[in-house]
Amino acid sequence: MLKYNSLIPKIPKERLRQAFSPYKNIIGEVNLGSYKNILSNKLGSYKDFLANYWAGSEKPEKKREKISEEELKLYDKYKKITGEIKINSLSKKFGNHEILNNINLSIPKGKIIGLVGVSGSGKTTLLKLIVGFYKPSKGNIVFNGKDTLKYNREIRRSFGFGAQENCFYDKLNVDENIRYFGKLYGLTDDYINYKVDDILDLVDLKESRKVLANELSTGMRRRLDIACSLIHDPSVLILDEPTEDLDPKLRKGMLHLIRKINKEGKTVIMTSHLLGEIEQICDVVGIISEGKLIKIGSPEELKRQYSKDFEIHLETQSKNYKALLRGLKYSKMTSNGKRAVLYVSNGEKIVKEIVGRVKRKKDKIVNLRLSRPSLSEAFEAFTKNIKHK
Amino acid sequence: MKERGVANKIRNVTVVSAFFGLLKKNLKIILRSRNSAMIILLGPLIIIFLVGAAFNTSSLFNIKVGAFSSSYSELAESLIQELGDKQFQVEKLGSQEECISKLKGNEVHVCAVFPPDLQVGSEGSIEFFVDNSKINLVWIIIDSLSTKVSTKSSELSIQLANSLLDTLSETDSKLGREKSTIESISISNEELNKKFSESLTSLDSLDLSFSVSLIGVDKISNKLDDVIDSNNYNESLFETVNTAIRNSIDKAEDYEKTINNTEAIKNQLISYLTDATGILSESKNKLKGVEGAISEISSDISNAKSTSAESIATPIKTKINPVATEKTHLNFLFPTLVVLIVMFIGLLLSSILVVREKLSSAYFRNFITPTKDWLFILSDYVTNLIIIFIQLVIIFAVALYFFKESLLAVMINSFIIVLLLSTLFIFLGMLIGYLFKSEETVVLATFSLGSLFLFFSGTILPLETLPEYIRGVADLNPFVLGEGVLKKIMLFNLGFSELGFALQAVLIYIAILVAGVYFARRLSKRAI
Numbered sequence: 046m047l048k049y050n051s052l053i054p055k056i057p058k059e060r061l062r063q064a065f066s067p068y069k070n071i072i073g074e075v076n077l078g079s080y081k082n083i084l085s086n087k088l089g090s091y092k093d094f095l096a097n098y099w100a101g102s103e104k105p106e107k108k109r110e111k112i113s114e115e116e117l118k119l120y121d122k123y124k125k126i127t128g129e130i131k132i133n134s135l136s137k138k139f140g141n142h143e144i145l146n147n148i149n150l151s152i153p154k155g156k157i158i159g160l161v162g163v164s165g166s167g168k169t170t171l172l173k174l175i176v177g178f179y180k181p182s183k184g185n186i187v188f189n190g191k192d193t194l195k196y197n198r199e200i201r202r203s204f205g206f207g208a209q210e211n212c213f214y215d216k217l218n219v220d221e222n223i224r225y226f227g228k229l230y231g232l233t234d235d236y237i238n239y240k241v242d243d244i245l246d247l248v249d250l251k252e253s254r255k256v257l258a259n260e261l262s263t264g265m266r267r268r269l270d271i272a273c274s275l276i277h278d279p280s281v282l283i284l285d286e287p288t289e290d291l292d293p294k295l296r297k298g299m300l301h302l303i304r305k306i307n308k309e310g311k312t313v314i315m316t317s318h319l320l321g322e323i324e325q326i327c328d329v330v331g332i333i334s335e336g337k338l339i340k341i342g343s344p345e346e347l348k349r350q351y352s353k354d355f356e357i358h359l360e361t362q363s364k365n366y367k368a369l370l371r372g373l374k375y376s377k378m379t380s381n382g383k384r385a386v387l388y389v390s391n392g393e394k395i396v397k398e399i400v401g402r403v404k405r406k407k408d409k410i411v412n413l414r415l416s417r418p419s420l421s422e423a424f425e426a427f428t429k430n431i432k433h434k
Numbered sequence: 435m436k437e438r439g440v441a442n443k444i445r446n447v448t449v450v451s452a453f454f455g456l457l458k459k460n461l462k463i464i465l466r467s468r469n470s471a472m473i474i475l476l477g478p479l480i481i482i483f484l485v486g487a488a489f490n491t492s493s494l495f496n497i498k499v500g501a502f503s504s505s506y507s508e509l510a511e512s513l514i515q516e517l518g519d520k521q522f523q524v525e526k527l528g529s530q531e532e533c534i535s536k537l538k539g540n541e542v543h544v545c546a547v548f549p550p551d552l553q554v555g556s557e558g559s560i561e562f563f564v565d566n567s568k569i570n571l572v573w574i575i576i577d578s579l580s581t582k583v584s585t586k587s588s589e590l591s592i593q594l595a596n597s598l599l600d601t602l603s604e605t606d607s608k609l610g611r612e613k614s615t616i617e618s619i620s621i622s623n624e625e626l627n628k629k630f631s632e633s634l635t636s637l638d639s640l641d642l643s644f645s646v647s648l649i650g651v652d653k654i655s656n657k658l659d660d661v662i663d664s665n666n667y668n669e670s671l672f673e674t675v676n677t678a679i680r681n682s683i684d685k686a687e688d689y690e691k692t693i694n695n696t697e698a699i700k701n702q703l704i705s706y707l708t709d710a711t712g713i714l715s716e717s718k719n720k721l722k723g724v725e726g727a728i729s730e731i732s733s734d735i736s737n738a739k740s741t742s743a744e745s746i747a748t749p750i751k752t753k754i755n756p757v758a759t760e761k762t763h764l765n766f767l768f769p770t771l772v773v774l775i776v777m778f779i780g781l782l783l784s785s786i787l788v789v790r791e792k793l794s795s796a797y798f799r800n801f802i803t804p805t806k807d808w809l810f811i812l813s814d815y816v817t818n819l820i821i822i823f824i825q826l827v828i829i830f831a832v833a834l835y836f837f838k839e840s841l842l843a844v845m846i847n848s849f850i851i852v853l854l855l856s857t858l859f860i861f862l863g864m865l866i867g868y869l870f871k872s873e874e875t876v877v878l879a880t881f882s883l884g885s886l887f888l889f890f891s892g893t894i895l896p897l898e899t900l901p902e903y904i905r906g907v908a909d910l911n912p913f914v915l916g917e918g919v920l921k922k923i924m925l926f927n928l929g930f931s932e933l934g935f936a937l938q939a940v941l942i943y944i945a946i947l948v949a950g951v952y953f954a955r956r957l958s959k960r961a962i
């Protein structure tokens with residue numbers, strides 16, 4: 046008797062497994078014995094295939110392929126193109142409207158530099174000028190000793206840019222987006238295959254590689270944007286408001302990622318409204334106000350420039366701050382009844398004195414913290430000064 | 435050296451790779467939107483099927499004719515019957531007002547008012563009322579109706595001409611008969627004339643000169659007198675003789691008088707006969723004239739008889755020889771239809787693709803990559819071309835079912851031209867996409883431009899109805915150029931070398947648009 050199964054052509058098991066692997070979740074483990082099982086597993090013929098196609102997961106994952114030595118050497122050479130970014134007397138006008146005015150800035154390689162400023166101060170324009178998207182009205186930008194305008198193509202290969210809005214295609218999945226921009230950055234398919242897993246690992250999107258971009262969460266979208274900026278292995282990564290719209294947890298994750306990227310030797314230039322983050326992560330901070338770079342330095346330097354005083358935050362059990370702090374030398378003291386803040390020039394000495402007085406008065410310290418004023422305060426003061434001028 | 439070689443090789447590979455990457459991305463984005471994928475794939479197929487079914491005929495169908503006459507004659511009835519074939523539906527209505535009102539209400543397409551008791555030659559004409567607002571239809575209806583009525587009218591004319599010819603024929607035969615009578619009269623006349631001439635001769639030769647002296651009786655009398663005198667005869671002896679002589683003389687004198695009278699009569703007769711001969715000659719000439727005239731009339735009638743009644747009824751015959759041999763509207767419409775589809779899909783698809791890309795957040799990242807602008811433009815163009823190519827394959831495959839060999843013969847040339855036209859409209863659409871800022875304005879601009887092209891193309895209104903200066907501009911309309919070029923190839927089977935200015939104009943347009951798109955793309959950076 047002719048058996049049903051004998052009518053079915055033999056297909057190598059591996060090929061079938063590969064072909065149906067995207068549908069594993071839908072149909073469970075495929076029994077390779079016959080098509081009958083596949084059909085009975087409610088595959089719904091090509092309906093699911095179409096559903097998956099529309100969702101962007103029509104292809105099984107590509108295997109990591111070997112890349113030629115020559116190619117690797119060449120891309121490594123591109124990777125090594127790094128150096129200081131020097132911005133010389135840079136101005137940018139749109140019509141009669143001056144956005145940036147005479148910016149002079151030096152960004153050392155391998156550092157994280159934060160640019161802060163109120164909305165419309167010209168931060169994004171400056172970043173777009175650095176990456177070569179806009180041409181300066183005056184001045185120039187030199188990267189690794191080369192004018193970025195003259196060597197535009199070469200420079201673009203060394204810069205990655207994560208814009209304020211996520212710059213990728215919603216109708217492409219994670220993998221497709223990264224590969225697409227890799228190709229636009231002049232990478233071969235072999236090299237993209239070689240790189241893509243590392244990038245996905247770095248931004249923690251490996252599990253979501255076949256998910257359409259518009260189905261990703263906000264945090265994942267930001268990470269995908271960074272992945273698209275990193276596929277060509279730039280030596281400088283520019284991030285415009287990378288933590289915008291992220292919740293505190295995601296922000297923390299993003300900052301962690303930026304640090305990770307920086308640890309790979311990449312220079313990171315970023316902007317943010319959240320000065321706490323900038324203070325936390327950046328080696329150098331530039332304050333831009335009304336198109337001008339008004340201050341530049343490390344967060345500590347900036348805070349020092351703002352005020353030489355320390356801040357002492359004090360909370361005691363008795364909350365009797367007036368009696369406790371009587372006779373101490375401070376420039377300013379504020380209290381909301383619950384806690385007190387003192388501004389003093391000799392922080393450590395005053396803290397010791399306070400601790401002694403609390404002991405003597407048999408009171409208890411609930412909270413005592415010695416710090417410099419925040420960057421936020423320094424920023425407010427600097428920008429306020431500019432406005433007054 | 436080796437390193438530079440590798441770098442060059444990689445650069446070449448990556449340009450191609452980037453191009454295909456862009457192409458793949460474009461196609462994925464288009465096809466992953468289910469609605470647009472369905473429209474792109476099924477749209478042209480549906481259009482071509484509908485149009486194919488609708489226009490695969492050469493006639494008008496279901497044209498409703500309202501008819502009214504206060505008194506229908508046999509002729510009017512036969513005309514109505516003539517109209518009421520499968521092309522027209524005739525409805526007899528109660529009054530002219532009702533008929534016109536139904537025409538205004540679009541219940542009938544034309545209103546025919548027959549004069550009461552319409553007869554051939556009777557006064558009054560058949561009046562057709564038409565709705566001029568239906569600009570395209572009205573002329574087709576008028577043309578069809580005129581054809582129908584003139585067919586009937588020409589049938590009647592032929593009948594009339596036939597009876598006229600019969601009468602002429604009868605007259606001709608009568609004239610033939612009368613001509614022989616005239617001939618015999620003419621012969622008799624001739625004979626009479628001859629006889630008159632002979633009589634005249636005879637009369638003329640008749641010598642009636644007579645005189646008493648000629649007889650010499652007086653001489654005898656004288657001689658007798660002499661004899662008597664000389665012989666002294668008694669006169670009495672000769673009295674009898676003298677008397678006889680005198681009587682003879684008297685008689686001779688009487689004869690002389692009689693002969694003289696006879697001569698006068700002869701002369702009179704001669705004069706009469708001369709007159710009669712003259713009259714006969716004259717009448718002979720007149721008879722000859724009549725005979726000649728009869729012959730001429732007869733000959734004219736014979737000529738007229740040899741003319742057919744049809745050529746009398748329609749003395750000038752016209753024959754319309756179409757230069758294209760196809761039979762249905764679809765054949766003539768197909769080039770227009772293809773250009774129309776290519777125009778709207780080319781314009782819409784490319785403009786939407788560009789504006790979506792422009793509005794996409796990824797557009798900025800594209801600009802900061804080292805990939806050059808021309809590669810983006812090329813990939814957008816090729817993406818659109820691929821989609822239009824697929825649609826054209828569908829359209830041409832379906833068209834092959836309708837046209838078979840006639841299309842097969844011009845397939846390759848037509849396809850090349852259509853791809854060229856697609857290029858023109860794709861770049862025009864891309865330019866619109868780069869120039870306008872939102873998808874809504876792009877769609878509006880595309881439809882407006884497409885409609886403008888369509889309106890000034892002769893498809894809705896003949897270009898000949900436009901003022902000359904507008905026609906000059908309309909002749910440069912890409913739709914007109916494309917339609918013209920495609921018609922030349924599809925209907926008249928002309929080669930590329932015979933396409934002349936239109937093809938050159940299309941190529942010039944493409945060159946200008948490519949440059950325009952390039953600059954518009956660069957300008958679009960400012961909007962980011």
